[in-house]
Amino acid sequence: MTTQQQITGDKYRFTVLTPSLIRMEYSESGQFEDGLTQVVINREFPAFDFKVIDYPDRLDIVTEFLHVHYNKQPFSGGGLYVELLKSASYWEQTWHYGQALDTLKGTARTLDGVNGAIPLGDGLVSRTGFSILDDSESLLLDNAANDGQGAVKPRPIAEQDFYFFGYQDRYLEALHDYYVLTGFPPLVPRFALGNWWSRYWPYTEQSFTQLMDKFRDWHIPLSTVCIDMDWHLVDIPAQYGNGWTGYSWNKKLFPDPPKFLQSLHDDGLKVALNVHPASGVRAYEDAYPRMAKRLGLDTKNEQPADFNLIDPNFLKSYFEDLHHPLEDEGVDFWWIDWQQGTETGQKGLDPLWLLNYYHYNDSVRRHGQDALILSRYAGPGSHRYPIGFSGDTWITWDSLQFQPYFTATASNIGYGWWSNDIGGHMAGQRDEELELRWMQLGVFSPINRLHSSSSLFINKEPWTFSAPYDQYIVQALQARHRLLPYLYTHDVRAHEEGIPLILPAYYQEPGNDEAYQVPNEYFFGEKMLVAPVTTKQSPEYRMAKTSVWLPKGTWYDFYHDWAYQGDTTLDVYRALNETPVFVPAGAVIPLTAADEATQFGAALPETIEWHVFPGSGQQHFTLVEDQDGQRCTSTVTVDWTTEQVTLTVEGDTAVLPSNRQHVIVFHGGAVAADSTDQAAITAGQSLSFIGFPEDRTDDLQDEALRRIKAAWTSTQTKENVWRIMQGDGSLPHKLNALRKAADPFFVGMMYELLYCQESQEV
Template structure:
């Protein structure tokens, strides 16, 4: 639920470590380290494969994969590797002989083993032989980057849907919390993965499309959606565009910075001008401060089927105005976000975004600005902010650290944002990190209640798994727009 780092680039282990060191020195936290396809051998004889598919570490880049993965874990991050399974298993793979043994094939023929997701024997070996060893070395989950079409030997069976289904089940073994990350496999594929659409174009038009698309995905239950923050391909370097995309990413289901080989389009904050680097850093830190709120909303999604990001018309379906602002969305139970998706006006140095606010008083939690609702309006912001609005009575828990760590553990200190003006309540949900989150014996719930008449915020007592939160915790209350 924190930030993900991803770039299509042939890193060496030392280069990747140096990058993570620099992020830490700059106070930029990440929770997931992504390795695109260059982790494996890509220089392959065309007679046996394309190089896109691979299960063998490129030892020229990663001479000791297990040590590298252990180092990343020691930093508090999780690791996902990119796989394109369509080419099957070539004779150059380290696991080729073991795959032949599992399938009763003769390895001396050196014939490639075809990928066939409809063959139970192949699918079993695919998971047991090709992936288990890599997982034992420290791979936490897989980025299933299938780009080879929706057809298989059995009519109606989409290979990507099947890969998501079985990777998810396999990743859940031994009581672990399962996860896959995948290209979109059509309606119904929302059941398993964090999804993404494929390579995003770098343009303002592409950025403008992202929030309305992400919100509308909730209409078919696709809640955990990721897009290439900053765009992946084409376009040109644009500091303002990249900064606005990071701000949107902070209030997206998954914040995954991603870029291509292009040396001019990398997404490290320091690769932009000082003004933009500072704003991007602030928002990447904010994303990790939001994890307590995000984790609670994750439980809501698992238990109640309500995605983190939803269109306004899900909650205000009888208001025509809710349908006229497709780029504005609800972000969990407490917040509305109207991301900025157009360049600043050169004279005012602000950018405007059209929004609709339901009845009541709304306060921007980033600026403290208060607005009367029940109207449409244009909100203007400088580069440092976007409209993130909460109604009177909203209660939003944050990690109190200015720079949270990479590993999103239960914070020892929490800051609670309270929008005064009406009674409010929020239940902070934490768990032991195992299972599907539905076993109440593993879940701790801390009620946060704001009594407007008494002017009192009450925290606790903790219910359920009382051993999950720290035994001692510091609480700070920030009352917005008093």
């Protein structure tokens, strides 16, 4: 930012950060704040040309996209307004100061106790073309205070201080510039992208070890485990209050914590412990003597160390005397379970925000690239302290129905790493279909953390489910670990380019009304479009229906290779073990080989499978792999004109497994030169293939027959439908015949397959 980007009057200041982003301040004192705040940590943007017209009683600021009108008086609806210029999607939209926002929403602090949907806060993007980020109440940030631990302090002056986002339908650009303003998301450690196991349950060292053994016996991969609050003493003498807060291992359950934690590390697992810090540290705690000495407490009368992160002495002791010794025993990160409101001794300071700030920064100092916390959302800017714990939802279909929308929409406020309680947390009732669908959603969530309450009757262990649900859940958890190469690459993209892993569907075509009618559909990285099943299957047809919007172009079902012509909304039908996932023509998707996706940990795989879908021109994907601060990239390029695949490996190859192998897996009809659908490839090699559009009619007929056989309906209806599906005739002719022969659900199941057949012929 240069001084030329600021227009300052006696009581106002405008800072033109980009052609679509303007900071607007009004201060009766004529003083303005230039320091960092809890939300905004950077105002240095590249300079650019814009126009300022300064009249005695009026100020006009004109950029490529905005025209600001201001009467030089206290901000008011009539005296401050902004016209949006160069709008392709909106007709002369104008924002007036103080008007209610109509954004596409952002996120919420928590889902604790929620059954279904809740209102969400505002986001940065809107179909009206504008939004506001109000920073007036943010405290000032001093990252160097308290020996580098940081601190916040009140603003010395009261002023109106907000940022006008006028990006119209350029949603990704708005999000990118928000990250420039507030900080880019940190890189989430690779281990956090695998499966997590968590349960509120009084495990013992022996029972937890046996549990891990059973996961291994069932070939279920895990990378992270959370030990809920029963790791510490909870049954404490009455004079100390309740046992929710605790920092002393329960030695009856865990007699040798370092040994226990080391055994989990030896299995390739990372470990988090749950803490409820609100009650501070009381006299029965192991750490109390250390803290009492540092803080000068009255130990004779068992004076507690009250929770107070504003106090620099308590802050230092909180980490050095309380948390660091536990980390030295083997704790990798902390699950901060703050549920005690938003007030501290400092006006405007949310204790949750302060906990996230201090804990994450402390984790960075001690663990570097493996820094992580698990905590609730504390407002804009919280994306700098990943990851989010959304809280204790009810186990109901309504809660599942809300969760994809909730998770994807959070990206509108830059919050891309929500960790939901997969499978739900509490209440509800036992429903194996619901749990399976929730775990399938977890595969395509930012974080896949299974968790539940302490009820004896709520279980997420796959072996507690009946067949076939048990095996389908295992398949889902294995599928998550197969995605690790793809996930980590998009983790890097989020950190370096400011594009969250998950984005609502409308980011692809913001001018298309249909894209806004599928709230549970989202992009999962650059190459996957996911529409998770969130409703019960038809008891008669044993399929679930999901409405899907497909953007322009050709799309392929990721699991079946069926082709779909896009630019349409279509009902798709999936069996219990299926999730609607689509990839665009030409997609290249890196996966871990199936036999390696059964192991604990998140180590770089020995074999990368590159799944290649039919396309045109030249398509590529660059896989990013990091280890100990070093990086290696592997790029597969597919040229559909010359029918050649090439692999290029660059960077520090020492980070890769010594026996790294790459396998190209062709989908949708393309085959290697030896007429197989798989072929090994080495770095620097060009591999020839034969790319031709395969006739999938037989596959689609087989699927039609499977669906018809599975239906619990009359044999005569089945025979009529099957005869129509096998017969000749155009799509309209067959559709008309189907409508006469069967009910709408049955017709829909068949129409999807007929649509795919038509799509492959285009």
